[in-house]
Amino acid sequence: MSREQQDALSRTALGVFRLNGQFLAVSEKLAEPAGLTAAWWQVLGAVLPEPLPVAGIARVMGITRQSVQRIADLLVREGLAAYEPNPAHRRAKLLTPTEAGRAAVRRIDPGHAELAALLMRELGGQEAFDETVRVLERLSTAMDTVNASYQEPPSHG
Template identity: 85%
Template sequence: MTRASQDALSRTALSVFRLNGQFLGVSEKLAEPAGLTAAWWQVLGAVLPEPLPVAGIARVMGITRQSVQRIADLLVREGLAAYEPNPAHRRAKLLAPTEEGRAAIGRIDPGHAELAAALARELGGQEAFDDTVRVLARLSEAMETVGANFRAPTAGADPDDVQGA
């Protein structure tokens, strides 16, 4: 790996960490009037198109199954989601939004639309926004590919000999 690549990786990681914090902050603001947290919104949003098992939600979101399980149980307790039988797996129930959960997500929509429009303007229009989405999706795909095979070098190893580097 060249020094330029290392610097680019560091800048990218720091930018993504900052962006994650920014998204979480604004998501909390958007979700609060609907009686949700950003995490609750994230899990409910993952199952809006179709019910999913907790492990499937975790894969889609890129977080641990245990984190999703904790949030899913809270959503069920609050009446925003329900567990349904899973025809593909007897023990791994599917999480599905209830009508109350769908209504809560619907209350977020006006603020979400306003934020999307503001971001599109700030980025220079919808085409620039779409380009940004494509670049971030490509970065995520690359990290998935590289990260799946990456092994950190042992002390004193030559960085050029590390698989995945």
């Protein structure tokens, strides 16, 4: 690997880490008035289209199953989600939002829409926004491929 490639990798990783922090900070602000945290919102958002097992939510979100399990249990305890039987797997129940959970996410929609419009304008329009999304999705897909085949670098010692 050339020094230029290493620098590009470092800049990419640092940029993504910074973006993650920025998205988490703004997500906390958006979620708070709805009585949610950013993490609760993420997990609820993952199951809005269809109920999923905890392991499936973890895969979609790219975090550990244990982290999702903890949040899912809190959401169920707060009445924002419920576990239901999973016909495909007896022990891995499906998490589904309750009406209260869906209502909480709907309360975030106006702020979410405003943020999307602000970000779109800052990026220079919808076309630039769409291209940003495509690049990030391509990066994520490439990282999935790299992670699946990655070998530890040789040790020099």
